Amino acid sequence: MTKQSQFFLDHLGQTSPFPFLIEVDRAEGAYIYDKNGKAYLDMIAGVAVNNIGHRHPKVVAALSAQLEKHLHVMVYGEFIQDAQQNLVRQLLSVLPASLDGVYVVNSGTEAIEAALKLAKRATGRTELVAFKGSYHGSTHGAMSVSANEVKKIAFRPLLPDVRFLTHNDCAALDQITTRTAGVIIETIQGDAGVRRPSAAFMHALRARCTEVGALLIFDEIQCGMGRAGSMFAFHQFDVVPDLLTLGKALGGGMPIGALVAAQQHLQLFTHAPMLGHITTFGGHPMVCAAAAATIEVLRSEIDWDVLEQRAAAFAAHIAAHPAVCAHRRVGAMFAFDLTSAAEVEKVVKYCLENGMLTFWFLSHPYSFRLSPPLNLSQEDWNLAAKVIISALDRL
Numbered sequence: 001m002t003k004q005s006q007f008f009l010d011h012l013g014q015t016s017p018f019p020f021l022i023e024v025d026r027a028e029g030a031y032i033y034d035k036n037g038k039a040y041l042d043m044i045a046g047v048a049v050n051n052i053g054h055r056h057p058k059v060v061a062a063l064s065a066q067l068e069k070h071l072h073v074m075v076y077g078e079f080i081q082d083a084q085q086n087l088v089r090q091l092l093s094v095l096p097a098s099l100d101g102v103y104v105v106n107s108g109t110e111a112i113e114a115a116l117k118l119a120k121r122a123t124g125r126t127e128l129v130a131f132k133g134s135y136h137g138s139t140h141g142a143m144s145v146s147a148n149e150v151k152k153i154a155f156r157p158l159l160p161d162v163r164f165l166t167h168n169d170c171a172a173l174d175q176i177t178t179r180t181a182g183v184i185i186e187t188i189q190g191d192a193g194v195r196r197p198s199a200a201f202m203h204a205l206r207a208r209c210t211e212v213g214a215l216l217i218f219d220e221i222q223c224g225m226g227r228a229g230s231m232f233a234f235h236q237f238d239v240v241p242d243l244l245t246l247g248k249a250l251g252g253g254m255p256i257g258a259l260v261a262a263q264q265h266l267q268l269f270t271h272a273p274m275l276g277h278i279t280t281f282g283g284h285p286m287v288c289a290a291a292a293a294t295i296e297v298l299r300s301e302i303d304w305d306v307l308e309q310r311a312a313a314f315a316a317h318i319a320a321h322p323a324v325c326a327h328r329r330v331g332a333m334f335a336f337d338l339t340s341a342a343e344v345e346k347v348v349k350y351c352l353e354n355g356m357l358t359f360w361f362l363s364h365p366y367s368f369r370l371s372p373p374l375n376l377s378q379e380d381w382n383l384a385a386k387v388i389i390s391a392l393d394r395l
Helices: 003-011 057-067 082-092 108-123 140-144 149-155 170-175 199-212 263-270 285-301 304-319 341-353 378-393
Strands: 024-028 031-034 039-042 101-105 127-131 162-165 180-186 215-219 243-246 257-261 326-330 333-337 367-370
Touching: 039 378, 057 285, 082 101, 082 285, 101 108, 101 263, 108 140, 108 180, 108 215, 108 243, 108 257, 108 263, 140 149, 162 170, 170 199, 180 199, 199 215, 257 263, 304 326, 304 333, 304 378, 341 367, 341 378
Parallel strands: 127 162, 127 180, 180 215, 215 243
Antiparallel strands: 024 031, 031 039, 101 257, 243 257, 326 333, 333 367
């Protein structure tokens, strides 16, 4: 145990008893380097954050340029700032015309909180509907609409009037009624082990929400910004939500979230009451500059066809191993099922020891997860497959 590791354990807030304890020196592209110079191929990308790799030159340049202008100048919503304007222009260029308003916050879970509030404010209703297997964050509201009771029980009571439906079950949608303020769903469920609903279900969900006047909220904090193989996962279903939440990869490595909606809906936060939703650091100019650059990189540098070909070939290669019971993939979201949580731990540890980062799911312990940078080279895809196959051979 190094002094740095001991200080980390003694004085920094912890999330689990088993941190990786890599002492990070620097990161570049698809690799993280520790203080001893050891390189780690990052096949988890900060858990779907570094979709364009670490320290992309265009993101670094945008940060440097903004640093020369100003940092925080005022709480969100009072001053006109170029960085915020540029980000929103970039977002609007890739969004449907009906989603013409953006409220920039600090994280994905904050975007969820804002979405839940807006659904109640816009409809005058109280019921929220979510789905079994969901994960939307760990603040009180986001946790209330997340399904994993093991993670929730110690913090109850949470929000009242929340109903959970079976995911991908069209028959369950009748439980969405004129009492329902909002229905929240991950367009692709992430923490449940990469679960893709059917197109029929998504169309039925959209129709039911429209029928009863409930707002449909798509959570694309993890599956958005290219992770699912398209700029937004909802593009693959030809369904447009009323509210969209973004986070994780939007900032290119900087902390950000965004609630996207029709501007007429966002305007409801301005009255009855005024300041219905506020944030001090939301829309921070440094973060917005990085996010605008990230969208530009995704638009101009990612070849979606190449990504799909490489990801599909990689998944097929790993899934062919006899130790893999099943697998699921959407774009560059991967879940590989093994026979036990102990086997998952062995794979993750072996990969770590051999210079590669993989991870697990909070709510699906029998799978290991991968979410590599979208611009991963073919050589690095090959290296990742080699290390994982070696790990599986040792089970």
